[in-house]
Amino acid sequence: MEKRFRVGMVGLSAERGWATAAHIPALRALSDVFELAGVANTSLASAQAAAAAFGIPRAFGSVAELVASPDIDIVVVTVKVPYHKEVVAAALEAGKSVYCEWPLGNGLVEATELAQLANEKGVLAVAGTQAVASPEVQFVRKLVAEGYVGEVLSSTYICAGVTWGDEIQRGDSYAMDSRNGATLLSVIGGHAIAAVHSVLGPIQEVDAVLSQRRQTVRVAETGEHIPLRTPDHVMINAVLQSGAPLSLQLRGGLPRGTGLRWEINGTEGDLRITAAFEYAPVVNISALRVEGARKGEDSYQELEIPRSTALGLEDAVTARNVAEVYRLMAQDLRHGTRTAPDFDHALALHKTLHAIEQSDETARRVRVAG
Numbered sequence: 001m002e003k004r005f006r007v008g009m010v011g012l013s014a015e016r017g018w019a020t021a022a023h024i025p026a027l028r029a030l031s032d033v034f035e036l037a038g039v040a041n042t043s044l045a046s047a048q049a050a051a052a053a054f055g056i057p058r059a060f061g062s063v064a065e066l067v068a069s070p071d072i073d074i075v076v077v078t079v080k081v082p083y084h085k086e087v088v089a090a091a092l093e094a095g096k097s098v099y100c101e102w103p104l105g106n107g108l109v110e111a112t113e114l115a116q117l118a119n120e121k122g123v124l125a126v127a128g129t130q131a132v133a134s135p136e137v138q139f140v141r142k143l144v145a146e147g148y149v150g151e152v153l154s155s156t157y158i159c160a161g162v163t164w165g166d167e168i169q170r171g172d173s174y175a176m177d178s179r180n181g182a183t184l185l186s187v188i189g190g191h192a193i194a195a196v197h198s199v200l201g202p203i204q205e206v207d208a209v210l211s212q213r214r215q216t217v218r219v220a221e222t223g224e225h226i227p228l229r230t231p232d233h234v235m236i237n238a239v240l241q242s243g244a245p246l247s248l249q250l251r252g253g254l255p256r257g258t259g260l261r262w263e264i265n266g267t268e269g270d271l272r273i274t275a276a277f278e279y280a281p282v283v284n285i286s287a288l289r290v291e292g293a294r295k296g297e298d299s300y301q302e303l304e305i306p307r308s309t310a311l312g313l314e315d316a317v318t319a320r321n322v323a324e325v326y327r328l329m330a331q332d333l334r335h336g337t338r339t340a341p342d343f344d345h346a347l348a349l350h351k352t353l354h355a356i357e358q359s360d361e362t363a364r365r366v367r368v369a370g
Contacts, residue, residue, distance in 0.1 A: 004032070004034060004035040005333060006037035006038075007034050007072070007076055008039065008060070009076045010039075010075060011041065011080075011083075012024075012041065013041075014054075015053075017171065018078055018101065019076075022322045023076060023319075023322060024036075024054055025313060027326065029313050029319070030323060030327060033327075034074075037056070038058040038066055039059055040061070040062060040065065040066040047061070058071070063086075063087055067091045067096055068094055072096065073097060074096065074099060075087075075091035075098050076099045077098065078101050080182070081106050081181035084103070084106065084110070085105050085106065092114070093117075095123060097124040097125070098118070098125045098126065099128065099325070099329060100114075100128060100343075101127075101128040103181055103182065103190055103346075104343060108350045111350035115343040115347040119344070124333055125342055126325065126342055126343075127343055127346035128322070129190065129345065130284050130322050130324065131192075131194050132345075133321050133341070134284070134288065136273070136287065136305055137195050137288070138198075139303075139305045140199050141198055141199045143271065143290075144266075144271075148268070149264055149266025149267070149269045149270060150266040151266055152200060152242060152265070154245050154247075154265050155246045155262070155263065155265065156262070156263045158248075158260070158261045159249070159260050159262075159283070160252075160258075160260065161188045161232070161250055161252040162280065162282060163175060164176070164217075164230070164252030164253060165252045165253015167218045167253075168217050168218070169219075170220070170221045170222065173226060176226060176230060177230060178229060179229075184231060184234060184252055185210065185234050185356065188250050189353065190349050190353060191282060191283055192248065193349055193353070194341070196248075199264070200240055200244065200246070202240065202241050202368070203238045203355075204241045204367065205367045206238045206352070206359050206366055207236070207238070207366075208236045208237070208357075208360045210233070211233040232252030235249050236248040254279075259275050260273070260283065260286070261274055262283070269294040270293050271290065273288050273291075274291075275288060275289070280318075285317060285321065286317065287317070287320070288305075289302060290305060325340055328340035351369045354369070
């Protein structure tokens with residue numbers, strides 16, 4: 001039996017949160033490859049509570065202790081975005097492999113520094129842009145690459161933001177301020193653009209409008225209204241490196257009507273991608289319905305999606321694609337490949353987001369930096 005990789009998590013709550021809902025089930029589904037070995041949080045008491053809740057053998061008193069431990073092979077970073085740089089840099093400096101949730105950094109400067117450090121240290125550094133590991137996105141990528149639609153003429157992408165609507169969960173309060181780096185554009189937009197890049201190639205230039213239509217949002221648990229200090233609507237007209245135009249719209253909250261609709265129009269056919277689960281209509285989480293129509297056909301037909309892996313997570317919606325990233329990471333660690341989305345991939349997304357923000361600020365079309 002091959003050696004299991006020992007995982008140390010930073011930012012695991014005993015009760016709720018993304019790490020609890022997504023990373024724990026994903027790692028358990030791959031228990032033949034990964035071993036949950038330790039946890040560190042903002043306090044030892046918090047780490048001990050998480051360790052007890054999930055049967056993790058060791059609670060560390062600090063991030064510094066966890067990354068220095070010879071009993072940890074991989075550091076998984078699921079803290080809030082403003083703390084990504086500090087924790088990820090410490091893990092990289094210690095020579096550990098890293099899985100950092102998306103966004104990689106709080107803006108382009110931090111993402112650039114972390115990608116450079118990962119390359120200098122020569123360790124595997126994976127970014128949590130799990131849409132690229134989605135079986136459905138990979139299927140669509142294969143269809144396009146094999147010519148199902150012919151030459152891509154255009155693409156349209158409309159998506160709900162889930163949060164950044166009228167009502168939010170208390171744990172999302174920090175995302176209501178752009179300064180914290182977790183925005184409708186960076187989170188929902190980042191995952192959407194990761195999927196677009198994977199299927200259609202990089203974006204070359206953008207013309208964008210970021211709007212804030214709400215002034216406050218309501219916290220569901222308390223009824224309190226807090227200020228909204230970030231755009232809750234994003235409109236992007238872009239040109240891909242292939243020359244094909246892309247129209248992308250993100251709407252905060254869960255508006256009635258279209259949750260997720262991604263269309264790819266080509267010379268030989270068309271594809272339509274929608275969310276199978278309307279309560280989470282985002283490309284990085286929901287299972288997707290893929291429909292296609294070739295030249296001469298009058299209507300779309302649902303296409304059967306190959307299932308290359310069976311991790312037993314069909315009902316664990318938030319964990320399924322995270323598990324696929326971990327599976328790719330394990331493959332890379334064992335075979336020296338680079339199949340999981342890495343920090344260079346994340347940096348390219350940050351450059352695209354930065355160009356979108358610049359376009360909005362200057363009211364001009366902006367070319368994405370190479």
